[in-house]
Amino acid sequence: MKQSRALTYEEATHRIGRIWMLSAAALFLLVPVSVSIFYDAWPPIKLVGEGLLGVAPIFWTVGVIEAFTFIPMLGSGGSYLAFVTGNLTNLKVPCVLNALQAAKIDPGTEKAEAVSTIAVAVSSIVTTLIIALGVILLGSVQPILQSPALAPAFENILPALFGALAVVFVSKAWKIAIAPLVFMTALFIAVPSLAGSVGVLVPVGAALAMGAARILYKKNLL
Amino acid sequence: MKEFSVNSTFLYCVAAIVIAFVLLQSAVFLVRAWKRARALGIEAAALKRIAMSSAVFTIAPAVAILLGVITLSKALGLPLPWLRLSVVGALTYELPAATAAATAAGASLSEQVQDPTVFSAIAWVMTLGIIPGVLYIPFLMKRIQGGLSRLKSRDEAWSAIFMDALFLGMISAFLGMIFKDIRSGLSGWIPVFVMLVSALLLALCGLIMKKFKIKWLEDFALSICMLSSMALSIPITNWLS
Structure with missing residues (x-):
């Protein structure tokens, strides 16, 4: 008789993660279905196809690239949640980096897996609550949030975020950082319009950093 | 046909159901990870500090996401952008998807969508455009994590360096992007100065x-900066302007 054994935390995470993720995908799909049924407004397939043609080739490719890039950073539990709650590069991944840094835990460890999931979960809950609160209080908050005086603060959120993160991580491994930093800076100065595709360039930066790291590691320079 | 409005009660109910589902998923994962962290010997006080630090860190980016909801709401009403930006999406995905669908339908996002078929087409394109990103994960996750485990068991030192390199690759892409406008004059340097101020503040912390x-201060240094x-x-x- 086959002996049953309790699942490890990692195995249980995969099982629960898959169930939640596939359920979430089904629920997301039900949104346009319910809109179409409720308003009896099924769009012609050709129309949806034309719209998709403008975005799907990029989004579907970036989706695969993002999976390979962010799963190692976020861990299993963090990924199952973060890919459902979205806003990866501008919030979830930096939030995980912040949590690991504050807790002094090395990425890729069992403790990092748990802490990353906690960071993503808390961040998702807080984001949802802030957006919900903002929607409820829209009349009061909109004039403040969209005031010209505050505009520079929100325009500069990424420099404010990545400036501080850079000090933490570049100082830890500056030799590895040189090649991707120089390449990316030169690339964006030469082709500023690439800013819209920064998500696609993240794995390029990662590949460059890994290549540089491998050479330095092989030469015992790290 | 029922009377259509981009801000109808029906659409708010749909948004609320999906958002509640995602909140529940977050709560379930939080409780599991918390118990796991305790079992691994991380003290409850340390976990509370991590949670608080993550919450504070989230505030500014979340407000920026709220601005994205407001931006999209002019054309699509509040419920759909509220839903899309609370789950899966980011403004960088949702705006091009909505624009592509509206353009295909001969409509524009510069005014509120009045036609339910156009609205429905936009909702379909936004969903189908991004849903593969969700579907890939269950199929790729074990393979990617398995590869990382093998890497770690083969060479632990290289595995740690590999993770650092991955993070640095992402940070490099965003740091490089900050320099994109420097050829346009002094105002193009503003993001660079903000980045330097942020870096200096962290060094000061x-x-x-x-x-x-x-x-x-350790828990909140990044958020404060x-x-x-x-x-x-x-x-x-x-x-500088």
């Missing part, structure tokens, strides 16, 4: 932590 042994440099970007912009 590091010194303060070392000298005065302020433990709590981000919020302070966002605030300082206002006088920097006024000065």
Whole structure:
């Protein structure tokens, strides 16, 4: 008789993660279905196809690239949640980096897996609550949030975020950082319009950093 | 046909159901990870500090996401952008998807969508455009994590360096992007100065932590630097524009 054994935390995470993720995908799909049924407004397939043609080739490719890039950073539990709650590069991944840094835990460890999931979960809950609160209080908050005086603060959120993160991580491994930093800076100065595709360039930066790291590691320079 | 409005009660109900589902998923994962962290020997007090630090860190980016909801709401009403930006999406995905669908339908996002078929087409394109990103994960996750475990068991030192390199690759891409407008004149340097201010503030926090042994500052240093440099970007912009 086959002996049953309790699942490890990692195995249980995969099982629960898959169930939640596939359920979430089904629920997301039900949104346009319910809109179409409720308003009896099924769009012609050709129309949806034309719209998709403008975005799907990029989004579907970036989706695969993002999976390979962010799963190692976020861990299993963090990924199952973060890919459902979205806003990866501008919030979830930096939030995980912040949590690991504050807790002094090395990425890729069992403790990092748990802490990353906690960071993503808390961040998702807080984001949802802030957006919900903002929607409820829209009349009061909109004039403040969209005031010209505050505009520079929100325009500069990424420099404010990545400036501080850079000090933490570049100082830890500056030799590895040189090649991707120089390449990316030169690339964006030469082709500023690439800013819209920064998500696609993240794995390029990662590949460059890994290549540089491998050479330095092989030469015992790290 | 029922009377259509981009801000109908029906659409708010749909948004609320999906958002409640995602909140529940977050709560379930939080409780599991918390128990796991305790079992691994991380103290409850340390976990509370991690949670608080993550919550504070989230505030500014979340407000920026709220701005994205407001931006999209002009054309699509509140419920759909509220839903899309609370789950899966980011403004960088949702705006092009909505624009592509509206353009295909001969409509424009510069005014509120009145036609339910156009609205429905936009909802379909937004969903189908991004849903594969969700579907890939269950199929790729074990393979990617398995590869990482094998890497770690083969060479632990290289595995740690590999993770550092991955993070640095992402940070490099965003740092490079900050320089994109420097050829346009002094105002193009504003993001660079904000980044430098943020970096300097973090270095200062590091010194303060070392000298005065302020433990709590460690948990909030990144958030404090981000919020302070966002605030300082206002006088920097006024000065350089």
